[in-house]
Amino acid sequence: MKPIVQSGDQWNMEMLSKLSDIGEKYTNELGFNHFPLQIEIVSPQQMLGLYSSSALPYMYNHWSFGKQYAQEYKEFFSGMKGLAYEICKDTNPCLCFNMETNNAIEQASVIFHVYGHSSHFASNYLYQENSNSDLMLNYIDYARKFIKQCEDKFGLDQVERVLDMAHSLQYHSVNKYKKVKANYEEINLSRELNLVTSRDYVLDRLSPLKHAKPDYGNDDGERDDVSLPEENILLFIEKHSPVLCKWEREVIRIVRILAQFSYPHFSGQSQIMAEGTAMFTECYIMERAHDDGYIDEGSYLEYLSMNSWVLYQMEVNSKTKNPIQSLQNIRMNPYFIGLHIMRDIKRMCLEPTLEDKKFAPDLAGADWKVALRDAISNFKDESFIRQFLSPSLIRKLKLMHVVNNEDGDFEVKSDAEHYNQLRNAFADMNTVIDKIPNVEVWKYDGDNLKLRYTQYRGRDLHRPYVTKVLKYISTLMGCDVQLWYGSNDTPYWLEFNT
Amino acid sequence: MGIVIDRRRIGNNTDVNLYRFYRRLKDSLSPGSFATLHEYGFYYGGDGEYSIISPGNDKWMQGDIIEFDNFIDFLESLMQQGTGGNDGNGDGELFEHPEYLNALFSNLKMPNLDKISSIDEEIVRSGYSTTGGVVDFMRTFQNSIGRRAALKKPLEDELALLKEQNAPQSEIEALEEKIKKVPFIDENDVRYKRYDKVIYESKKLLIILTMDASGSMGYEERNIAKLFSDLVIRFISKHYDNVAFEYILFTSEAHRVDGNNFFNQVISGGTYLSTAVDLQQQIIDEYDADWNKYVLTFSDTDILDSDLQDSKTGIIKMLKDVQGYIYCLTGSMGNEEQYTRLTAINNKFFRKCFIKTEDDVLNEFIKMFS
Numbered sequence: 073m074k075p076i077v078q079s080g081d082q083w084n085m086e087m088l089s090k091l092s093d094i095g096e097k098y099t100n101e102l103g104f105n106h107f108p109l110q111i112e113i114v115s116p117q118q119m120l121g122l123y124s125s126s127a128l129p130y131m132y133n134h135w136s137f138g139k140q141y142a143q144e145y146k147e148f149f150s151g152m153k154g155l156a157y158e159i160c161k162d163t164n165p166c167l168c169f170n171m172e173t174n175n176a177i178e179q180a181s182v183i184f185h186v187y188g189h190s191s192h193f194a195s196n197y198l199y200q201e202n203s204n205s206d207l208m209l210n211y212i213d214y215a216r217k218f219i220k221q222c223e224d225k226f227g228l229d230q231v232e233r234v235l236d237m238a239h240s241l242q243y244h245s246v247n248k249y250k251k252v253k254a255n256y257e258e259i260n261l262s263r264e265l266n267l268v269t270s271r272d273y274v275l276d277r278l279s280p281l282k283h284a285k286p287d288y289g290n291d292d293g294e295r296d297d298v299s300l301p302e303e304n305i306l307l308f309i310e311k312h313s314p315v316l317c318k319w320e321r322e323v324i325r326i327v328r329i330l331a332q333f334s335y336p337h338f339s340g341q342s343q344i345m346a347e348g349t350a351m352f353t354e355c356y357i358m359e360r361a362h363d364d365g366y367i368d369e370g371s372y373l374e375y376l377s378m379n380s381w382v383l384y385q386m387e388v389n390s391k392t393k394n395p396i397q398s399l400q401n402i403r404m405n406p407y408f409i410g411l412h413i414m415r416d417i418k419r420m421c422l423e424p425t426l427e428d429k430k431f432a433p434d435l436a437g438a439d440w441k442v443a444l445r446d447a448i449s450n451f452k453d454e455s456f457i458r459q460f461l462s463p464s465l466i467r468k469l470k471l472m473h474v475v476n477n478e479d480g481d482f483e484v485k486s487d488a489e490h491y492n493q494l495r496n497a498f499a500d501m502n503t504v505i506d507k508i509p510n511v512e513v514w515k516y517d518g519d520n521l522k523l524r525y526t527q528y529r530g531r532d533l534h535r536p537y538v539t540k541v542l543k544y545i546s547t548l549m550g551c552d553v554q555l556w557y558g559s560n561d562t563p564y565w566l567e568f569n570t
Numbered sequence: 571m572g573i574v575i576d577r578r579r580i581g582n583n584t585d586v587n588l589y590r591f592y593r594r595l596k597d598s599l600s601p602g603s604f605a606t607l608h609e610y611g612f613y614y615g616g617d618g619e620y621s622i623i624s625p626g627n628d629k630w631m632q633g634d635i636i637e638f639d640n641f642i643d644f645l646e647s648l649m650q651q652g653t654g655g656n657d658g659n660g661d662g663e664l665f666e667h668p669e670y671l672n673a674l675f676s677n678l679k680m681p682n683l684d685k686i687s688s689i690d691e692e693i694v695r696s697g698y699s700t701t702g703g704v705v706d707f708m709r710t711f712q713n714s715i716g717r718r719a720a721l722k723k724p725l726e727d728e729l730a731l732l733k734e735q736n737a738p739q740s741e742i743e744a745l746e747e748k749i750k751k752v753p754f755i756d757e758n759d760v761r762y763k764r765y766d767k768v769i770y771e772s773k774k775l776l777i778i779l780t781m782d783a784s785g786s787m788g789y790e791e792r793n794i795a796k797l798f799s800d801l802v803i804r805f806i807s808k809h810y811d812n813v814a815f816e817y818i819l820f821t822s823e824a825h826r827v828d829g830n831n832f833f834n835q836v837i838s839g840g841t842y843l844s845t846a847v848d849l850q851q852q853i854i855d856e857y858d859a860d861w862n863k864y865v866l867t868f869s870d871t872d873i874l875d876s877d878l879q880d881s882k883t884g885i886i887k888m889l890k891d892v893q894g895y896i897y898c899l900t901g902s903m904g905n906e907e908q909y910t911r912l913t914a915i916n917n918k919f920f921r922k923c924f925i926k927t928e929d930d931v932l933n934e935f936i937k938m939f940s
Contacts, residue, residue: 088574112577121584130583136609138591141584165573172578232590240610387626404623470627474636476620482636485621490632498623506621511612531618540610 079370081176088170091180094366095187098357103441104191104448107205110165111183113172119159120144122169126334127161128212132219132326134235158182162193162337164205177371178378180361181354188353192346195449198336202246208333215326222319234320237544238306238327243508245306245328246335301524302513304328305545312516315550324548336452339504344453348410351383352444355411383408385469404498409469413456416465417443431462453502461498463491473497509533511555514564520552521545525567527559538568546570596673675805678939682893682919683773685862692768702762713759721752774861775810777802778850779832780818782869782900784841790928791901795868796833797931798898802866805939814861816853820846826853843873843912847884854891863892870904871912878912885912889919896938902926 076090092109099106112129114122124140125131157178160168168186170179193199204211223231302308306328310321336342362372385408420428421440429436435443447456473494474482486493500506505528514524523545525533538555546553558564597605630636698709729745779802781787781795806813817832819825821839824846850865857863865888873881889895897920899909904924913922923934 085574085576092574108573110573110575112575115578117584118577124587125583129577133583133586133590135587135590135594138584138587138589139594139607141588142591169577242611244612385625387624387629467627470625471623472625472627472630474622474624476638477635481638482622484630484632484634484636486632494623497621501621501623509612509614525612529619531614531620532616534613534615537608537610537613540608541612544610 075368075371076366077176077180077371078368079177079374081371083174083176083179087176088179088183091183094361095184095357098184098360099187099191099353101360102191102353102356103445104188104195104353105445106187106191106194107164107166109168109183109186109190111168111170114169115172116148119156119169119171120148122159126337127159127167127169128209129167130216131212132216132235134239135232136239158186160186160189162189162199162203162205163208164194166190166193177367177374180367180371181358181375181378184357184361185350185354187357188350189346191353192342192349192448195445196336196342196345196452197450198342198452202335203333211329211333215330218326219323222323226319231323234323235327237548238324240541240544241305241309242327242331243338244511245304246332246339247304247307248335248504249303300513300515303510305511305513305523306331308513308516309545309548313549316548340507341452341454341502341504344404344406344410344413344502345448345451345456346410347406348414349448351407351411352414355379383411385409412465412469413460414444414447416462417447417460420462425464427463432460454499457499457502458495461495466491466494471498514556518551520554521549522554522556524556524558524564527557539570542568542570592673595670596676599673599677671804672808674936675808678805678936679809680775680806680862680864680894680939681921683775683862684893685773685860688772688860690770690772692770693765694768695763696766697764698761699764700761702764704763706761706763709761710755710759713761714755717756717759718752718754722749725749725752772812773810774812774814775806776814776816776854776857776861776863777806778816778818778853778863778865779803780820780824780846780850780865780867780869781832782821782841782843782846782867783819783835783837783839784821784872785838786841786870786872787901791870791904794900794925794928794931795898797928798868798925798935799832799866801931801935814857818846818849818853820849824849841869841873842877843867843869843871844877844880844884847881847888851884851888851891854888864894864896865892866896866898868898868900870901871899871908872905873908878908882912882915885920886915886917889915889917892919895920897922898934899924 076087076094081087088111092111095109121141122129123144124137131137157174158168158170160166166186166189168183168190170182174182193205199205219231219235306324309316310324310328313321316324331338358367358372358375361367362369367375383405385405417435418440420432420435421438421443424432424436447460451459471494472484473486475485477483486497509531510526510528511523513521515522523542542553542555553570554566555568556564557567594605594607597603598607698706725745725748729742729749732742732745779799781792781799783792787795803815815829817827817829819827819832819835819837820842821837822842822845823839826849827835846867850867854863854865885895885897897913899906899922906924909922909924913920921938923938925931925934
C-alpha cells in the first residue's frame with residue numbers, strides 16, 4: 073500500500089483529507105469522544121491575526137486586537153518568536169487552522185495533534201460547564217453584528233469607551249461556582265437587535281437616565297437580587313448600575329459571556345491537560361499510522377526529530393540569547409509534563425511497580441485507555457497533578473520546586489525526595505488563584521462600592537493599573553469605589569480609594 | 571470525512587483592527603487626550619511569593635540558593651502569560667511600534683522654515699479639453715458611441731415600424747442606407763489630454779549635528795545625544811527631500827566627521843566649545859544663502875568662562891545666518907550654571923533644552939519641534 077505521506081512530500085488537499093480520516097480512525101481506536109475536525113488553511117499573516125482574535129475567524133473589532141497583532145507581527149518578522157504550526161478552538165466542529173507553510177509531515181502531525189485537542193474539548197467537564205461548543209460561533213456572530221450596529225448608531229468612540237472598560241474587568245467576570253448554563257437557543261436574536269431601534273434609541277441617545285430599578289430580560293437565571301459578595305464583577309455592574317444605557321448593558325453582557333466561554337483557557341486551568349492529551353494522541357496516531365504503513369520511514373524519523381524541540385524543558389537558570397524565550401521557557405513546558413504524565417498513566421496500568429501500586433492502586437491492572445479517558449474527562453490541571461504525578465516520574469524528570477526569596481533569587485524548597493510537598497506545590501501553581509487575583513464585589517449601598525482583594529501568598533497587585541480600573545468601575549456604576557485588601561489571617565484594610 | 575477549507579483567499583479581519591489601533595495611537599499622542607494604549611486590569615505584581623517547578627534535581631538539593639538576574643522581567647512575563655493579557659512594559663514597548671514614529675512625526679515641524687531656494691515647475695495632467703495635441707481615445711469613443719446611439723435610434727424605430735407595416739422594399743432599403751451613413755466619428759467627439767504647469771517651491775535644509783566628545787561626556791550622555799540626533803535625522807528624512815547633514819565631534823579641537831563616525835567613534839579630551847562654534851560658522855559659510863540652516867549642539871557645558879564668552883559671541887553672530895540654533899544640555903550631571911549663562915540669548919532663532927536622562931529624549935524632542 074502506498075503511504076499517504078512520503079518523505080520529501082508537499083501537502084495537497086487530498087492528502088489532508090485522507091490524513092484527517094485516519095486520524096479519526098485511530099482516535100476512535102483510543103475510544104476518545106471528540107468533535108469532528110474542520111481544517112482550514114491559512115497564511116502566516118492570517119495566523120498572526122488569529123492569535124490576536126483568540127483563534128476565532130471573526131470577532132468584534134477593537135483596537136487592542138490590532139495592538140496585539142502589531143506586536144506579534146513585529147516579534148515574528150524580527151525572528152524573536154516562531155509561529156505555532158496550528159491553532160484550534162473549542163467549537164463544534166473543531167476549527168483547526170493549519171499554516172500553509174507546513175510540509176507534509178508537519179501537517180500530518182498537526183492534524184493528529186488537533187484530534188487530541190478536540191477530544192479534550194469534547195470530554196472535559198470544564199469545557200462542558202463553561203463553554204458552549206455548538207452555539208459559540210452563532211453567539212459571536214450576534215455579538216459582532218450588535219456591536220457594529222451600536223457603532224453605527226452611537227459612534228465609534230462611545231462604543232470603544234465601554235469596551236475598554238469591560239475588557240479591563242473581563243477576567244473577573246465569570247461565574248466560577250454558581251453555574252447557569254444559559255439556553256442560548258432561547259435568545260431571540262431579533263429581540264436583542266431591536267434594542268437599538270426607534271423608541272429605545274431615542275431614550276438611549278440622551279445622557280443615561282437614572283432608573284430606580286432597571287428593567288431588562290432575565291434570561292440568565294435567578295441572579296436578580298443583590299447578593300454579595302459577588303465574584304462576577306461585570307454581572308454585578310450589568311444588573312445593578314443605575315447609570316448605564318440599555319445598549320451599554322448589552323455590550324457588557326456580551327463581554328462577560330465571551331469571557332465565560334474562554335474561562336477554561338484564560339484561567340490557565342487546563343493547559344497541561346490539553347497539551348498532554350494532544351501530544352499523547354499525536355504520538356499514538358503517528359506510531360499506529362507508521363505501523364500500518366500510512367507514513368513512511370523517512371517522514372517518521374523527521375517527525376521524531378521535530379518533536380524533540382517541542383518537548384524540550386529548560387532548567388531554571390539556563391539562559392538563551394533570546395530574552396523572550398528564556399523567560400517563558402523557565403516555566404514548566406506543558407507539552408513536556410502533560411505527555412509524560414499521560415504516558416506514565418499508561419505505564420502504571422500496564423506495568424506497575426510496588427511503589428506505583430501504593431501510589432495509585434486503581435490504575436494497576438486497569439485498561440489504560442479507559443483510565444486515560446476518565447482522566448481527560450473529569451480532571452483539570454490541579455486535580456490531575458495531585459492524582460497522577462507519580463513519585464517515579466518526579467524522580468525520572470528530576471523535578472524540584474523553587475520559590476523566590478527577598479533578594480530576587482530562588483531558593484530550592486523541595487527536591488525530588490519530598491514527593492508530596494512537590495506535588496502539592498505544583499498542583500497549587502495550576503489553580504486559578506495563582507494566575508488571576510481574587511477581586512470581588514464586597515459591599516454596595518448605592519453611594520459607595522467596596523471591592524475586596526484577598527491576598528494570596530503575600531502578593532500585591534500591579535498598582536498603577538489598579539487606580540485606572542477603579543476609575544473605570546466608578547464610571548460604570550456612577551459612585552465612589554474602594555478596594556480593600558485582606559487575607560485569611562488579617563481583617564481587611566482600605567488600600568485604594570477613588 | 572474531514573472537511574478541508576482553503577481560507578487563504580478569504581482574508582481576515584485584522585485590517586480593521588490595525589486601523590483602529592493606529593487611530594488610537596495617534597489619539598494617544600495628541601496632548602490632553604485620555605486615550606491610552608495600555609490594557610488595564612487586576613494583575614499580580616510587585617511583592618509576593620511565586621513558585622517554579624523545574625528539572626534540576628541532579629544539581630541542587632533542598633535549601634540551596636540559585637541566583638537569578640532579572641526577576642522583575644520574569645514577574646512581568648508572568649503577568650502576560652496567566653491571563654493572556656498582552657501588555658507591554660511601559661512606554662518603552664510602544665516606542666518600537668513601526669507606526670509610532672510616523673504618527674509622532676506627522677504633528678511636528680521644523681521651526682522658521684522660511685527660505686525658499688528655488689521655484690520649480692512641473693507639468694501635470696489635468697483632465698480633458700477639446701483642443702490640443704494628444705488624443706484621448708477612450709473619451710473620444712465614448713462620445714462617439716453616444717452620438718451614434720442618439721442619431722440611429724429614431725431611424726431604427728422607423729425601420730421596425732415599416733417592416734411591421736410591410737412597406738415596399740425600396741423604402742426599407744433607403745432607410746437602411748441612411749442608417750449606414752451615420753458617421754462613426756465626428757469632429758465634435760474628439761477629446762484631447764490636457765496638461766498644466768504647476769509651480770512649487772523646493773526647500774533645502776542643512777542640519778549640523780554637533781556632539782561634545784570630551785572626557786566628561788560619559789556613555790549615558792553620549793547616548794542621549796545620539797538618540798536625539800537619530801530622531802532628528804529620521805524626522806527630517808521623512809518630511810523633506812533636499813537635506814544635507816553635517817556632523818561635528820569636538821573636544822579641545824573640532825573635527826568634521828561623517829555619520830558613521832559621529833555615532834560610533836570614541837574619542838576623548840578636554841572641552842573647548844568655541845572651536846566647535848567656529849567650525850559650525852565655517853560650514854555655514856560654505857553653503858549658499860538659499861539653504862535653510864539649522865545647528866544642533868549637545869554638550870554638558872563643562873567649559874571655562876573665557877571659552878563661554880567666545881562661544882556666546884560666536885553663536886550670536888551665527889544667528890543671523892541660521893534658521894534655528896538648538897542647544898541641548900545633556901545628562902543630569904551637566905553644568906547648569908554655565909548652561910544658563912551661555913543660553914541667555916533672546917532671539918527667535920535660538921532654542922535650548924535640558925535633557926536629563928534617556929527617558930526624557932522623546933518628550934524633549936516633541937516639545938522642541940511642536
